[in-house]
Amino acid sequence: MLSPLIVALDFSGPEDALVLVRKLDATKCRVKVGKELFTASGPGIVEALQKLGFEVFLDLKFHDIPNTTAQACLAAARLGVWMVNVHASGGPLMLEVVRAKLEQAQHRPLLIGVTVLTSMDREQLTATGVMDSPQMQVLRLAKLVQQAGLDGVVASPQELLALRAELPKDFKLVTPGIRPAGAATDDQQRISTPADAIRRGANYLVIGRPITRAADPQRAVESILAEIGTT
Numbered sequence: 001m002l003s004p005l006i007v008a009l010d011f012s013g014p015e016d017a018l019v020l021v022r023k024l025d026a027t028k029c030r031v032k033v034g035k036e037l038f039t040a041s042g043p044g045i046v047e048a049l050q051k052l053g054f055e056v057f058l059d060l061k062f063h064d065i066p067n068t069t070a071q072a073c074l075a076a077a078r079l080g081v082w083m084v085n086v087h088a089s090g091g092p093l094m095l096e097v098v099r100a101k102l103e104q105a106q107h108r109p110l111l112i113g114v115t116v117l118t119s120m121d122r123e124q125l126t127a128t129g130v131m132d133s134p135q136m137q138v139l140r141l142a143k144l145v146q147q148a149g150l151d152g153v154v155a156s157p158q159e160l161l162a163l164r165a166e167l168p169k170d171f172k173l174v175t176p177g178i179r180p181a182g183a184a185t186d187d188q189q190r191i192s193t194p195a196d197a198i199r200r201g202a203n204y205l206v207i208g209r210p211i212t213r214a215a216d217p218q219r220a221v222e223s224i225l226a227e228i229g230t231t
């Protein structure tokens with residue numbers, strides 16, 4: 001069984017991403033292709049990573065009208081990715097249309113809704129017109145996602161206990177905003193250590209810079225896996 005670790009490959013082009021992944025063990029982690037790498041490299045990077053044995057989370061956070069979002073997810077499914085995501089704030093109709101469309105796919109990736117970005121604190125959220133706490137907004141969006149039949153959500157580790165208390169056991173919780181003790185927080189606001197996130201019920205930890213900027217990325221992976229008790 002693969003570990004819960006997903007390494008975020010936030011690179012400006014395919015060469016740097018492939019140099020990094022060649023240092024990693026595909027049996028110890030999955031990888032995430034986000035907007036920067038995908039925009040610079042195109043779908044070929046997904047195929048290249050798959051050929052190296054990695055399962056790919058395509059983190060393009062689609063957010064558009066229902067038809068456009070559903071067709072984009074279907075195109076992602078055709079790439080054979082393991083997981084794909086959409087912004088939950090696209091609303092219940094968009095979420096339902098995407099879920100229904102993906103049922104037509106030959107290969108059906110896990111479909112995940114993004115709640116409140118882990119870079120946002122209460123002040124940032126208020127500035128967008130949402131007066132509730134990040135946790136309340138995450139719970140509200142997570143319930144929409146679950147009612148629409150998606151597989152889970154992206155949320156910060158700080159909402160995990162509340163999500164676990166209110167959502168079914170098999171609902172997947174994917175958490176960025178993970179920082180080993182003493183690591184730089186960068187632009188993340190709602191964070192925790194890997195061990196705390198797992199203790200609070202995360203299924204998957206998305207970790208980028210603490211691994212990709214480490215002198216020895218595979219060693220950083222091993223150290224996180226040891227911290228969470230996965231070898």
Ligand SMILES: O=c1ccn([C@@H]2O[C@H](COP(=O)(O)O)[C@@H](O)[C@H]2O)c(=O)[nH]1
Binds near residue numbers: 008178206209210
């Ligand atoms: O709420 C969110 C949703 C996605 N992300 C993505 O996760 C990684 C985190 O990278 P770090 O270097 O570990 O901060 C990054 O690719 C984001 O696009 C997120 O951080 N928060």
